[in-house]
Amino acid sequence: MTRGDAQTYKIALVGNPNSGKSTIFNQLTGLRQKTGNFPGVTVDIKSGKIRFAGGIEAILTDLPGTYSLYPTSSDEKIVAALLTHPAHANFPDGIVYIADTNHLEKHLLLLTQIMDLGIPILLALNMSDTAAELGIKVNIIRLSERLGVPVVFVSGRTGENIDRLQAELEKMMLGTQAIHKTAAFYTPTEAEKQLVEAVQLNLGTENPYRALLIAHHYQWLPFLQHSERETLAAIVETKHFQSLRAQVDETLDRFDRFTPFVQESVQEAPTFPNTTTDRLDALLTHRIGGPLIFFAVMLLMFQAIFDWSVYPMDWIETGFSWLNDGLKAALPAGWFSDLLTDGILAGLSGILIFIPQIAILFLLITILEEVGYMSRVVFMFDKTMRRAGMNGRSVISLIGGGACAVPAIMSSRTIGNWQERLITIMVTPFISCSARIPVYLVLIGLAVPAVKIGGLINAQTLVFASMYALGVIAAFASGWAMKKWLRTREPSFLAIELPEYRMPDWKNVALTVWEKVAAFVWGAGKIILFVSIALWGLSRFGPGNAVETAENTAREKAQTTQLSTSETEDLIAHHRLEASYAGQMGKFIEPAIRPLGYDWKIGIALLTSFAAREVFTGTLAVLYNMGSAEPDISSRTDNQAKVTMRAKMREETFSDNGKPVYTLATALSLLVFYALALQCMSTIAVVKRETGSWKWALFQFTFMSALAYVVAWLVYLLFS
């Protein structure tokens, strides 16, 4: 090995967007991969292990797709920043460059840029299967000679020649590559040469092209020190260096150089025929048909979440109540058994119950992306999104927000303009995510009658749909307001490629869905589990012996009024809860939430929901002393549990005036609160990370909470 003897050899996959990097990555690493270093996050940089015959291993990283080392989005900046920083812990020892054989010319620009950085590189011409169909033939030997890099012709889809690629990789690692080209591909202009020398002198950068890139990007490269930045600014200033001009000239010069190589070695089908993609796009991006089809697809998607998830959700529910009953019967009564069942088991079921819906949603979104439909949506709705201060690309984040805001916010990285990206990040959590579904179901089931309005639409369905609509409206309205308020002048691009439509690669789809669901379960799951256990503790114990005193009082009361055994139990539970820490907390905030129609029990649910809103139903179940039946309340089949839960909730009255708590007004106000408030620690964490400061995370939290409070209050006033 030439470098990194002490550590494992590091290989990076680089290529243009849609060149098939992820597909090749999956081929090379199989299931030996992991994503990111942050819980609940998915589109972070993926890495995986490759094993070679002799037991040697290498780490493979899948970098974001980019067209060149002159980036326009933060996704692309990751690549340029890494490759200009050899001291970085993840700096690759070698690169596998993936290019789409069918558009070879366009894909070679970045290759030649990386070659000039002097990193060992290997060219994988991908999509050999479609090339064969189109009748495109490549003279690999000629191309390899001309470019001065080893070339392998592969297909990520069929797995053709992946073994050859591995063999070439091994040669690269061992430093026994057949070809070593040292001369730079691009010859800098005189002005650039002087600039490069100045940078090399001042920063000690060895590689001339790296020095040139640093001069281009000195304003944002994250590894530069303040003093270095100042030095570079001064150099650029004195040399009158015009970065953008130079970038264009360099790019065109590179194209002029490698175009002949491509012409020599590629025998192309004469023209691009009128393909299936063109025919499909005539319909799918049609002036009227396009948007109509889009809305139909969205409708079907959300329909599918509900229809398909019924059975798996029921299995999970049944499984948990069975386990719960079994444990309760088998274990001796006491706090440990309570902790296990009402704390841990309740928390676990609260996590697992989401898996079916979130998996279905991720599955459908991934398929839409894989086939190439999403970029059409970006094209069609760019104008609409810009009205709300966003970019067409924001559509992808907003749709993803319907599953979970965390990966959706991360997918905003493809948006180049900072303001558009920031607004996208700020408004995505308004879209009703799958964690809100159970909350909606419980509250609607409780307060909205299942009557047909005008003999057509079920009132419950209508309220449910309105919650989604409310989220979308809030997202667009606040985007529009933020646009008026922010106003920066930074170039904003649409310029997006519309790839050919392809059948999804099912292995890719399965891996992506698995990855996202796993990230959700580990990320959000930890929080949910922690909150359920904490909640269990807070509602079981109280200051001093307050809980015991409360229990005794309740017992006496029950005796004097001659209650039945089960009524006595309920009364005791209620009194104990009121005296517990959780009860105290709820009572403490009661004055603040009373205007919205909530009592202290809802207060506890609200407080715990700020960690993760999916805790709501579990909290209510604990509070209404139904820990064991918790999963059942959102079920559409287990009516018994639902009825009991609802009956208990309906009986609730305010302690001061004896009026019922769960009126239509309270339920609607709570619904609106949950639709608009940011109650998710994972989202706050990811916003902090993506925006680079607490400022925006806190702003978003405050803004959404305040909006939720005000609107919930108005709704309560309106309906009570």
Place this chain on the structure above:
Amino acid sequence: MLRRYKTVPDLKAHESAAAISFVDPALACKLTAMGVRPGAVIEMIRKAPFGKAYYIKVDGIRLALREEEAFSILLEI
């Protein structure tokens, strides 16, 4: 005055013309990296459903451009 060039929005559906140059340097940088270079033949496919964006084809590659972006590509007459 006679114009010696036109821009992408001037093209009718399925009409094509060769690109001469770009007005906006930032966009030029992005487009050249995506393979749209002076000399490339640009074919108009269609307008976006709500306007303000165009679907074009360049050397077999399909691209979506905003109106401003489309205006900044100068084409041969």
